[in-house]
Amino acid sequence: MTPEQQSQQERTEQATPKRLSEARKKGQAAKSMDLTAAVGFLGMVAVLAFTAERLINVSLNYIVVSLSDLSAVTELNYSFSHLLVHGVSIFAAMVWPLLAAALVLGAIANIMQVGFLWSGDPLKPEFSRLDPLEGLGRMMSTRALFDLAKALGKLLAVGFAAYLGLRGEMQNLLLAGYSEGAGSFALVGRVLYGVALRVGVTYLVIGVIDFLYQRHEFRQNMMMTRQEVKEEHKQMEGDPQVKARQRERQRLLATGRMFAAIPTATVVVTNPTHYAVALRYEREGSSGAPQVVAKGCDYLAQRIKARAAECGIPLVENSTLARSLYQQSEVGQEIPVALYRAVAEILAEIFSRQRRLI
Structure with a gap:
């Protein structure tokens, strides 16, 4: 049995409010980055559902204008730079609502998990992590292997969801190549939206499960030994034995003054x-x-x-x-x-x- 396992077995007491408060000050809390990312991704999908038609029209218009400009302008350097600037501005106008939705909803999901929490401790450099031997040990630890297995499991789940979404639409995607521009774009957009929605919902389920696991693991890590609880009680309220001796000393002094x-x-x-x-x-x-x-x-x-x-x-x-x-x-x-x-x-x-x- 490793020292960490032995120490974990000795931790039988629930974390005290003081220990949880100290952990929170250090930026330690039960949260799932997968849940935050999933909510942000679904926010992008929702915005995309309302703006897809406009995005398709803007994209087609840009393609048409670009081709006409290239055919009309002889100075290619000027034409390419003009089209590039115009394209970047259009791309930014198309993307910023998606990014804004992802950031806002991701922040809301994070606040719902841990509340308003800010700590600079996680940003402090830990020079012990630069030790190659310790780094190799962390890479080969049970925790690292478990995290790797979780990452592979999430990747497989999301990939399978995307596969299920595409499997029934392969024929339509092949036909999209024979459709007109607007119809082709609309068909591809509909397929991609369906896949994205399926992936987002799958990722959200993974995020909820991961949050429950992270909360359980956080509580386990915060558990204390009986000795730690006693030491904390002594720090907050004083050593009971010392306080008893102080009361006895005060009683003796009061009795002495009284008899005098x-x-x-x-x-x-x-x-x-x-x-x-x-x-x-x-x-x-x-x-x-x-x-x-x-x-x-x-x-x-x-x-x-x-x-x-x-x-x-x-x-x-x-x-x-x-x-x-x-x-x-x-x-x-x-x-x-x-x-x-x-x-x-x-x-x-x-x-x-x-x-x-x-």
Whole structure:
């Protein structure tokens, strides 16, 4: 098994939007040049169907005028140059609608496949392609042989369509040589139009099949390994392990700051086991509400109560208030307005005790 085949087998994950976006920026997209060419060719055939009669008349008129000019003008150099310029102008007038139809419809077909896509990456020179050994390897690769087989298959299909179109018209083409000028041109034009239409429809079917194949191959090439998906996720959202460590570090820092602020608390409101909330209230020179300086649940609540006891901070058991303070307030913020009255009663009791002790 080749390394490419082994790598392809490891790619089990669908391409992420980021990978598809990066590929699009590089000009990589699922498209079929055969489909674009087939639509453009059928556009030329359609224009030809509406302009065939005029083209035949213009061509016959040019032939008649050319022959009359050659017979009337003795200066052949002037006559040939004049006829050449006139012929080129007529040819350009005949061809430009066909080319315009092919370009416009081809561009529309391309936009329908890949949207509005422009990238300069495909135009950048790849000097590795100049290596004759690598070039020989590419020529003999399975991919090159497959592309060759596809090209031969398309050529055979188009050739067979043209053969079927001509097979029933061979007798008419032979008779065209015995017809008058206008009739002969009309007959040949009708036959060629029928052949071109048959070839165009066949080529369009080939183009649709090729587009479906190109889309499937593009999706296969864009598939990713699980490791690639993980790496992309890390790049876009950060390594989950690193983020977890950062959150833990931030939590420890916040906990350290919180415990450092406990000695400044006025009271710690607790329930027997689960919650502990330390509040600070400055009676003098403060117009604000009591502020939460620390809070915790379970093990952290026990640590807060132990630290408060070490610092001589009063502990007040009030299960309902402790739970409400823990759930509705954050460290560093003032308590909610709805809890003012309950907290004020506790503070009043504490201040009253302190006055009696004095």
